[in-house]
Amino acid sequence: MPAPVYTRSRAYRAAARTHLPFGVSSTPRGRQTPVPVVIEEARGVHLTDLDGNRYIDFTLGYGPLLLGHTPDCVQAAVTREMARGLRTATVHRGEAALADLLAECVPSAEQTAFVTTGTEAVQLALRIARAATGRLKIAKFRANYHGWIDNLHIAGAPGHDGPDTIGQDPAASADIVLFDWGDTAQLAALDGSFAAVILEPAAINPGCFAPPPGFLEAVRVITREHGIVLVFDEVITGFRLGLGGAQQRYGVLPDLTVLGKVLGGGLPIGAVAGRRDIMHDVATGRLLHRGTFNGNPLSLAAGFAAVSHLRAHAATLYPRLDAMAGALCAHVNAQAARTGVAACAQPVGSAVQLFAGTRGLNGIGDLAQVDRAATSRLTDALLQRGIYALPRGLMYLGAPHDEADMATTRQALSEALETLRTPPVRQGP
Template identity: 60%
Template sequence: MKDSLDAADRQRFAGSYAHRKGALSHLAYGVSSTPRATQNPVAIAVERGEGAHVVDVDGNRFIDYALGYGPLILGHTPASVIAAIQNELSHGLRTASVHRGEAELAELIAACVPSAEQTSFVSTGTEAIQLALRVARAATGRVKIVKFRANYHGWADGIHVGNAIGQDGASALGQDPQAAQSVTLLDWGDAEQVEAVLDSSFAAVIVEPAAINGGCFEPPAGFLERLRTATQRCGALLIFDEVITGFRLALGGAQERYGVTPDLSVLGKALGAGLPISAVSGSRAAMEVLSSGRLMHRGTFNGNPLSVAAAIACLKVLQTERGEIYPRMDGFAARLCRFLNDQAARRNAPIRAREVGAALQIFSATAPVETLRDTAKVDKDKTLLFTGALLRQGVMTLPRGLCYLSSAHSEADIAATETAIAVAMETMAQSTAA
């Protein structure tokens, strides 16, 4: 464990520091997902969440923009979601049988998401990606997949390649280097590359319709439309990975925002409002291999009643209040983005920010970050220093600078965050000068 705590940090975050040291004894790496260990100055041990805030074991209170890595679109304690979970708990944890909630949730998703004529449930985004790829291969009788650089589609060996600019090979220690041989890597945003490569040997093109993981980039004009045309021309399926963008960029996700309907959509994160559930949705034609029972689809916890109940409650809130929730979240993200860039310009600070809908990315970079390729210029260490400076001011982001907005964030939260940003920039400038 890298120790970056000074004396003040050791006092302020004493409980988190002690927890981290103790957890290393029996919990591998002290965390259950490796990125959580990268938080600066220490992995914060959270005691509870309340609305748009979290409180750690030391009693420190933070405005939370990490939001569980994105699922908490209604905040930490949405009353209707908690009530739905409690009601479902009173019926028992689960059975080995079907339950009525599965069909109700699938119908709700169909009402929200343009591509979702039929839906099948799994537990995680990585699982959902694997199911979508299998559906595409089974439906077309083909194997090859187009994937874009710096798009992330889960950590399974067969697709975990090209996850950062300049990193085209396997992305993880222990990964089977042969597993992704059927994947062709292209540059996100470059439709001409796709049109030049795509032929009748490809089963699918999988894409993050907005590159949130890569740094919050809108798709270039015409990019998604040309993917749609190119895949239809050669009989391949178009898969939108909407694990992040689904229900976040709009009720109908990126496909509603940009007006392009894929064959298959992968949904997750915000779908469950904080409980683990993901889904593959698609047209009846694309989903036929599943709906006919010909394609194997298994999972002990697929469609588990607690997660389904939470998802139903979440989507009902988003449906009912969409006219208020989405403009409010988007407006707050845009406001914070402007404030970050304005403050950086005034102070000549190496901080840049971008936003797409209710997602915001903070970078440390001396040059503009306008495209995915520009992310190669980002100083990851200084980004981590800045997010650590924000944490000390009571603002929690993801360590790499990605922020999510929720319906629970208030005007007061945004104003307090602006104050924290100004102080963090000044602190960072002083430490750099020293």
């Protein structure tokens, strides 16, 4: 197979940086190597770039596109909605329709408030928790990601508890107390001074870790004991680990659930769903819930169509995707064992994390073993073989992935793992 050429993507990036900082609209997208490929067209889970290279997509919009890039149900719903006019920032029937549907699908969702992104939904959840408890302190777990706002955009990498980027106000996280995800013993430090505990119930961002046995149950017991609002950030796990998300899969119900990504059917959305009594201040209008684009008709129509489709197909779709993810990981682990390459893969539901530098992690505490540079070389090698994964080694599976796609992906993974045997080429000074 000839090596792909990225001439046009390179030229685009060079020109784009003139007026578009870093040449992209979200920094991680600009970190794809050898160059961020410019995607011209997407159908199902297949992408074509500006140079005509084709890829099987496992980024799926960084998670939302569980039904792929061109689901019929979403296209039809958005087209219908457009024909009625944008109606941005009006009161429209799509709002209550999606809130009603969520109450049927997500076990703890008695009421839902909509915003435009997952980041905003997290902030609204914290505000609701503080209003409901009259307290300020928030417990956050290291390496869990909850969006890019200063207060919670901290402690993203192992061994680093501070702000995740320059330009943040360190004072914004003064009321945030850090814990280690999965460590049940540390939960004893929670007491009646905390407004909320927020966590990824399955830690997808740190590297696809399922909760250790008893961990979520322990968080539930101790938060209930001290009247602390338990917030599950299900921006990724919502509608990905099953129709009812992680809370249904693991059988532990939070007080508030943050949703985003898949909920919007591919269009921008965020939501806080939760217990009626905790949502009380939003329901009375005492707590200000603002945003011009909140509940915009196109996103809500796309979300309603996507969630309805998922509900209709949940019994077959989720087991199929989970089995495909498990098989992909088994292939990587068998290849790594057979060839002696230090690499491994682990799934949670239909999310898969590739790691280089280690033959397996016992838990989130082993993350320091991971060779991040080698993991990114692995995804580079995949890109060159037509497999588009997140540069940090995360791969999302979606409904349109079929056996032919998976066979191609297994072959590409085998070859990409082989490339890890060759020492990296040193870049110039």
